[in-house]
Amino acid sequence: MYQESCLLQSLFRCCPKESLILTLGVHFSLNFLNQNSRGYPIPRYQLICKVTHILTKSQSQSQTNPFTDLSQYLSSLSPTLTTDEASLILKSLSCPSLALKFFHFCSSLSPNFRHDPFTYSRLFLILSKSLRPDRFNTVRSLLDDMEKSGIRGNISTVNILIGFFGNTEDLGTCMRLVKKWELNMNAYTYKCLVQAYLRSFDSGKAFSVYGEMKRKGYKLDVFGYNMLLNALAKDGKVDQTYMVFEDMKRKHCVPDEYTYTIMMKMNGKLGRCDESLKLFDEMVSNGCSLNSITYNTVIQALANGRMVDKVISLFREMVENGCRPSEFTYSVILNVLVVEGRLNKLDEVIEISKKYMSKSIYAYLVRTLSKLGHASEAHRLFCNMWNFHDKGDKDAYVSMLESLCSAGKTTEAIDLLSKIKEKGINTDAFMYNMVFSALGRLKQISHLHDLYEKMKQQGPSPDIFTYNILICSFGRAGKVDEAIKTFEELEKSDCKPDIVSYNSLINCLGKNGNIDEAHMRFKEMQEKGLNPDVVTYSTLIECFGKTDKVEMACALFDEMFAAGCCPNIVTYNILLDCLEKTGRTAQAVDLYTKLKQQGLTPDSITYAVLERLQSGPQKKFRVRRQNPITGWVVSPLK
Structure with missing residues (x-):
């Protein structure tokens, strides 16, 4: 007893991390193998600790080859390492690469050492949990080694491989191994195989394996059933889904809230609102817990059936049961109210969930209503948020500002912009730019000028987009x-002028008759190192064309090509129109040929010009009307 105590103390000193192994109370020796009551050798746990210590210590100290020390240590032992001991050492190694090296090292220890199914299975399990990019090929190579060595795996080996592989070909290999090794598949094997096919998105084969499993008298657990139901439902296999659902109940596997949610979602997508409600009632009667996902699923099913009153009734129940509605909940309800023309019910929805109505929810509703084109409802809801919350939500204010600008309600937009600071939100150039764009679009220059002066006095500072919008406006x-x-x-x-700044100014000058200054600005931007783009050239070509400077327009077009700037269909249309109106039919035809060679597709404007070219002799000069081709080709927000 004293000798055993000394041995235990020695083991604690040499391998403190593995000390828990000693609690097993196993008697061991390094020079002989004890046997258990059934005559099997008992692993030498001191040896296991020592080997693990050598390997992990060398890894932490970045030693290049720990197997030299390990070989010296193991060569001093008799008998040598057993497969059971090798398997336990593999289990203690956390590094897959180190485990693989140790596995191959064991084969070189002695001619008599031969890996068994347990060491292979242990290594397969380690590799299945690793992130090595070559892990799949490594496992396939190990399987080839097993076959060459005549080693037959057990059902645990197959289960590990099924859980590891994720494609149909490798899973087929696993099934061939079952036959080759003459194994019997158990319930866990079938479960692993069903889940493996589901992971590879093959619900058909998963259902086939499930059928075989059922014939053998096995059943899945609730997690396995839910995985299979979800895959079948997503693939639209309704009959098979219901077959599995009924099997589940017959096998005394009680469906949980996730099971019912899957079934309700499937029926909702199929427009079976009544069936979804029936499942919901069954779920409640079976005592399943109700959560937000469950309620959202049923609400969406009812919304698909445009059952507004039932949607609101279930929404009320959801809130009363303490389930917080999400943005998804509100989006589903909002969409069905819009589709059914019953936005007047929105106030009732908000009143029902007022304890959950946060600034972010208000902001979401304002944004969504604005995007759906209901600016008045968005503004009314925004006013409610304004009145009931001291602090504002920037996203909501930006959405409301954008909605007002899009609807042309510039007075309200300017008013909102001036009041935003009251709610603790700082205005920025982006907000001002939205209003500037709306004012410019409506040519409300006096308001635009006043707002710009206010911006310069009170901030924020204008950015490049501000200047570009103003120049264009x-x-x-x-x-x-x-x-x-x-x-x-x-x-x-x-800020410094960019290409868009010059494009806006050139467009302004050219369209208002200052073609010479427009051309001068064109040269100026080149001198400053800014390369004109297709918008610059198209704008100036159009300006030359409008002032009957056809030669300059054509010269600029050639210059554009020489500069490596490819004209687009708008550029060609502008020049074609210019040539047609001045009677230069031959040049227009040549230009059209060039257009086709460039691979551009003619549009309706191109064909309209071509029709005029084919209509007969053209006068050299024609009375001009307002050119409809390009309008303002500059986008200041580019």
């Missing part, structure tokens, strides 16, 4: 002097 309204003044302010600011 002033140009659209024919305020050339204001556009030039704004451009000069841009040059003096921290």
